[in-house]
Amino acid sequence: MSTDTDIVIAGGGMVGGTLAALIASQCPGNPPRIRVIEPFPFDASKHHDNPSFDQRSTALALSAMHVLSQAKLWRDVEKRACVIDSIHVSDRGHFGSMLMRADEEQLPALGYVVENRFLGQAIMAGQQQWPGVQWQTGKVSAAQVGRDHVTLEVDGSTLTTRLLVVADGARSALREQLGVRVEHTDYEQMAVIANIAIEKPHEGRAFERFTDQGPMAMLPLPDAEGWHRSALVWTLPPEEAASVLAMPDEAFLEKLQQRFGHRLGRLLKVGERASYPLSRSHACEQVRPRVAIVGNAAHALHPVAGQGFNLALRDAAVLAECIAQAWRDGDPGSLPALQAYLDAQLADQYRTADFSEGITRIFTMRHPLASRLRGIGLLALDVLPILKKHFVRETTGIGRHHPEWKMRSQKPKGKSA
Numbered sequence: 557m558s559t560d561t562d563i564v565i566a567g568g569g570m571v572g573g574t575l576a577a578l579i580a581s582q583c584p585g586n587p588p589r590i591r592v593i594e595p596f597p598f599d600a601s602k603h604h605d606n607p608s609f610d611q612r613s614t615a616l617a618l619s620a621m622h623v624l625s626q627a628k629l630w631r632d633v634e635k636r637a638c639v640i641d642s643i644h645v646s647d648r649g650h651f652g653s654m655l656m657r658a659d660e661e662q663l664p665a666l667g668y669v670v671e672n673r674f675l676g677q678a679i680m681a682g683q684q685q686w687p688g689v690q691w692q693t694g695k696v697s698a699a700q701v702g703r704d705h706v707t708l709e710v711d712g713s714t715l716t717t718r719l720l721v722v723a724d725g726a727r728s729a730l731r732e733q734l735g736v737r738v739e740h741t742d743y744e745q746m747a748v749i750a751n752i753a754i755e756k757p758h759e760g761r762a763f764e765r766f767t768d769q770g771p772m773a774m775l776p777l778p779d780a781e782g783w784h785r786s787a788l789v790w791t792l793p794p795e796e797a798a799s800v801l802a803m804p805d806e807a808f809l810e811k812l813q814q815r816f817g818h819r820l821g822r823l824l825k826v827g828e829r830a831s832y833p834l835s836r837s838h839a840c841e842q843v844r845p846r847v848a849i850v851g852n853a854a855h856a857l858h859p860v861a862g863q864g865f866n867l868a869l870r871d872a873a874v875l876a877e878c879i880a881q882a883w884r885d886g887d888p889g890s891l892p893a894l895q896a897y898l899d900a901q902l903a904d905q906y907r908t909a910d911f912s913e914g915i916t917r918i919f920t921m922r923h924p925l926a927s928r929l930r931g932i933g934l935l936a937l938d939v940l941p942i943l944k945k946h947f948v949r950e951t952t953g954i955g956r957h958h959p960e961w962k963m964r965s966q967k968p969k970g971k972s973a
């Protein structure tokens with residue numbers, strides 16, 4: 557049967573937007589018709605209206621750099637990104653710490669940090685270069701999956717497609733409408749985020765500090781308006797999060813300084829603050845004939861290790877390959893192709909979620925013996941190259957499945973732009 561389009565991606569956030577470019581990049585010469593349907597208008601100058609591209613910053617692993625390059629988005633992202641040269645991991649109030657350094661690992665960087673609004677700008681501006689990709693402003697409210705097509709309801713109209721990719725975020729209404737079961741763990745914690753102006757230049761250093769209330773990260777950002785800056789992700793119990801969100805700026809900075817210490821000198825200024833509830837979720841069924849579920853709709857992780865989007869990009873790269881092959885074979889919605897994607901990525905999904913959850917749990921155990929073991933663990937990670945390499949591989953996403961993501965020695969292009 558002829559359909560209105562070949563592929564619909566419901567949700568033009570960080571993952572849906574990148575996936576569209578990735579599929580198109582895999583089909584030069586004969587691209588499928590890809591329709592990205594997103595409630596917020598497609599306008600590179602208004603990208604910040606979309607909740608995916610809000611005031612958060614995202615730590616991108618090396619694997620993400622390779623995937624974004626493939627989608628021809630990396631050049632624009634890189635202009636706004638800050639290189640992570642080293643990561644310092646410590647346990648507040650206890651001995652032991654670990655320092656991971658890109659040069660020690662013969663890597664160009666341990667990762668990059670970019671503000672989500674710039675990521676949004678790059679993803680939206682980058683779509684123009686892919687002829688088969690079309691953006692539609694609208695909300696997909698229902699999906700009927702038939703044998704050879706899917707019928708969608710979009711703002712009161714119907715639309716037919718051969719493949720539906722669900723990318724509508726962690727609280728995916730479409731996933732629910734399709735009756736997909738989700739395993740969900742509520743961490744009963746909130747992540748408070750803000751950009752912080754700091755006294756000393758960060759020199760590409762990221763800090764991961766574990767405290768008795770939860771982990772705290774300070775990620776390096778490019779300087780702006782004469783300020784040195786880091787992006788804060790501060791995990792707290794909900795009542796503490798509400799309290800620090802309500803504090804006047806000076807009180808907030810004082811409390812943060814007390815918890816974080818003086819490694820970046822005095823904390824001088826705080827930008828807009830926001831908070832996010834933290835949970836782990838995993839959609840038990842991510843592919844069906846003519847349907848794939850991706851991004852936060854498929855899995856959400858604790859953000860402590862900055863892995864959610866990185867994992868989703870590795871998924872998206874493999875899914876794009878499988879869909880492109882299926883398109884060349886005549887049907888982009890064929891189950892064997894979608895299943896091949898999931899078979900390739902499921903282990904990565906579990907491993908990444910377990911890694912993110914594991915380090916949170918280990919570092920929030922408050923038993924005195926636990927903190928001593930943690931100190932020993934951090935020291936061991938710091939001095940034992942094999943252990944450290946393993947940790948680096950987990951955090952950078954290198955060496956996963958795809959040959960492109962294996963370690964590459966490449967010269968860094970500078971600390972920030």
Ligand SMILES: Cc1cc2nc3c(=O)[nH]c(=O)nc-3n(C[C@H](O)[C@H](O)[C@H](O)COP(=O)(O)OP(=O)(O)OC[C@H]3O[C@@H](n4cnc5c(N)ncnc54)[C@H](O)[C@@H]3O)c2cc1C
Nearest residue numbers: 567569570571608615696724725851852862863864865866
């Ligand atoms: C505090 C915090 C810090 C984080 N830091 C990192 C990090 O450093 N590194 C990292 O890798 N990951 C990080 N993450 C995870 C990362 O933000 C997510 O993996 C990512 O946002 C998932 O993107 P998504 O496109 O799947 O979902 P979303 O960003 O939620 O986008 C969903 C999109 O779908 C649209 N939509 C919703 N409903 C519909 C509908 N019915 N029809 C059509 N469209 C619809 C929405 O408007 C939106 O554009 C962090 C997360 C948090 C909370």
